[in-house]
Amino acid sequence: MTDAAIHLENLTISYGDTAVVHDVTFDVAEGESFALVGESGSGKSTILKAISGLAPDWTGSIAVEGKPRGHSPDRTFAETCQMVFQDPYGSLHPRKTIDTCLAEPLAIHGIGGRDGRVKDMLAAVGLDQRFRFRFPHQLSGGQRQRVAIARALMLEPRVLLLDEPTSALDVSVQAEILNLLKKLRREQGLTYLMVTHNLPVVSFLCDRLAVMRYGRVVEIAGVDALKSGQLSDPYSRELYAASGGILHPA
Amino acid sequence: MSAPLLEVDGLTVTFPTARGPVDVVKGISFTLGRERLGIVGESGSGKSMTGRSILRLIRKPGKVTARRMTFDGMDLLGRSERQMRDLRGARISMVMQDPKFSLNPVMTVGEQIAEALVTHKKLPRRELKERVLAMLEAVRINDPARVAGLYPHEVSGGMGQRIMIAMMLIPEPDLLIADEPTSALDVSVQAQVLDIIDDLVTGKGMGLILISHDLNLVSRYCDRILVMNSGEIVEQCKASDLHNAQHPYTRGLIAAMPRMNEDRDELPVLDRSTWTTGAGT
Numbered sequence: 001m002t003d004a005a006i007h008l009e010n011l012t013i014s015y016g017d018t019a020v021v022h023d024v025t026f027d028v029a030e031g032e033s034f035a036l037v038g039e040s041g042s043g044k045s046t047i048l049k050a051i052s053g054l055a056p057d058w059t060g061s062i063a064v065e066g067k068p069r070g071h072s073p074d075r076t077f078a079e080t081c082q083m084v085f086q087d088p089y090g091s092l093h094p095r096k097t098i099d100t101c102l103a104e105p106l107a108i109h110g111i112g113g114r115d116g117r118v119k120d121m122l123a124a125v126g127l128d129q130r131f132r133f134r135f136p137h138q139l140s141g142g143q144r145q146r147v148a149i150a151r152a153l154m155l156e157p158r159v160l161l162l163d164e165p166t167s168a169l170d171v172s173v174q175a176e177i178l179n180l181l182k183k184l185r186r187e188q189g190l191t192y193l194m195v196t197h198n199l200p201v202v203s204f205l206c207d208r209l210a211v212m213r214y215g216r217v218v219e220i221a222g223v224d225a226l227k228s229g230q231l232s233d234p235y236s237r238e239l240y241a242a243s244g245g246i247l248h249p250a
Numbered sequence: 251m252s253a254p255l256l257e258v259d260g261l262t263v264t265f266p267t268a269r270g271p272v273d274v275v276k277g278i279s280f281t282l283g284r285e286r287l288g289i290v291g292e293s294g295s296g297k298s299m300t301g302r303s304i305l306r307l308i309r310k311p312g313k314v315t316a317r318r319m320t321f322d323g324m325d326l327l328g329r330s331e332r333q334m335r336d337l338r339g340a341r342i343s344m345v346m347q348d349p350k351f352s353l354n355p356v357m358t359v360g361e362q363i364a365e366a367l368v369t370h371k372k373l374p375r376r377e378l379k380e381r382v383l384a385m386l387e388a389v390r391i392n393d394p395a396r397v398a399g400l401y402p403h404e405v406s407g408g409m410g411q412r413i414m415i416a417m418m419l420i421p422e423p424d425l426l427i428a429d430e431p432t433s434a435l436d437v438s439v440q441a442q443v444l445d446i447i448d449d450l451v452t453g454k455g456m457g458l459i460l461i462s463h464d465l466n467l468v469s470r471y472c473d474r475i476l477v478m479n480s481g482e483i484v485e486q487c488k489a490s491d492l493h494n495a496q497h498p499y500t501r502g503l504i505a506a507m508p509r510m511n512e513d514r515d516e517l518p519v520l521d522r523s524t525w526t527t528g529a530g531t
Binding site: 039040141170171172173174175176178179182197198199200201203204205226227228229238239240242243244 | 292407436437438439440441463464465466470502503506507508513514516517518520
């Protein structure tokens with residue numbers, strides 16, 4: 001076993017009889033930020049779901065922080081790996097205050113000092129303390145996404161799975177959230193596995209990327225190849241051109 | 251550009267709230283010829299409301315007022331609801347954001363496109379069918395005969411959006427308002443859909459209003475750009491001059507976007523205090 005933060009080997013994920021991800025193998029190193037890009041239906045979000053336990057019908061192997069992941073819900077796993085979802089309007093409980101929402105993972109895991117931890121976490125994600133006893137509908141989209149990130153970080157996980165964390169937000173708010181994610185990674189040494197279809201976001205936040213199509217990884221490249229437009233797979237190049245990049249010969 | 255196709259002067263859209271009426275569009279003015287105009291802004295900037303008010307699609311209790319709003323010489327505000335209906339679709343049409351919610355789920359694609367045409371013009375059935383298939387082909391759908399028989403849930407998002415475009419363009423309108431036509435689509439499909447809109451619009455010499463929050467996209471597909479912020483037009487410029495934008499809001503939006511070749515360590519964030527007159531709601 002390597003010392004990779006996330007290790008996927010021959011991972012095949014199915015919904016019922018249909019396999020949607022085929023034989024995916026890659027490692028994400030400790031402290032690395034890795035992106036999965038591709039169009040809808042390419043299976044990128046499904047990989048995150050399998051890792052977090054939301055898509056339990058898989059074969060192959062998944063290991064996070066050196067520990068293999070089983071198929072059933074796993075409480076200790078939640079302490080090392082957490083997920084942030086795409087839509088901050090749908091991922092927060094509408095009838096729970098921000099305080100309840102953030103304290104809940106602590107209560108489940110029997111961790112004390114909740115009051116202080118919630119306060120610290122709000123400060124860490126750049127939210128004023130006055131938001132603590134508000135409900136999600138009283139917050140803007142960007143503020144809600146901050147809460148969602150704070151909730152994911154409450155258990156101090158080492159690995160964060162990010163499923164299109166900024167695609168529901170305006171560009172100016174997206175910039176704030178991207179800066180926040182970058183800052184948190186620098187301060188806490190987190191490992192990110194991020195799903196997105198926005199290549200410039202990858203360029204800003206990630207070290208490496210995997211391009212997916214029809215449930216398979218077609219190319220894994222460093223972010224430098226993306227920045228200089230030197231992706232080699234024809235499909236990756238198509239995606240790159242569609243995002244407004246200028247191609248250079250590979 | 252000779253006589254403008256659309257003239258808007260002092261357009262205001264007001265909604266009543268518990269704390270008194272709020273102007274979501276605050277007296278904006280612009281003209282449009284047979285050209286491609288982009289309206290950009292963030293959520294809540296009033297860009298969609300502007301698009302909708304041209305078609306008088308703002309529901310009560312919202313209120314639209316303007317000193318003057320004319321389309322091809324006709325006064326839009328003075329027209330009755332019935333007269334507006336003759337205009338909608340036939341002369342001005344609108345492509346909405348999400349095909350999932352905008353297509354009728356219990357009608358086949360072909361029937362829906364035909365309906366858009368028949369509403370304004372009586373045609374023999376055979377010719378109608380030919381027009382529908384030709385239109386589907388124009389939006390680059392392979393095997394149009396098969397697709398015409400499908401229901402909306404049987405087609406993909408990109409295809410659904412192309413069907414919407416087909417439906418909106420089949421009566422050959424003079425002005426197309428596209429409100430975030432591609433934000434529900436993948437990047438690779440986005441470019442295809444916009445290319446189709448662009449081809450059809452320039453080919454037929456129509457006017458286009460492209461409403462979007464994506465500055466890059468608008469600057470690629472439009473001739474002129476209006477930047478809106480909290481109900482006002484803060485900047486007007488040619489698409490090619492966008493990088494020379496003057497207003498701090500526009501500059502902030504451009505800077506906040508990550509680039510493909512990103513080397514900044516931190517993205518600049520809009521400092522909202524420098525130009526907003528009052529905080530948004």
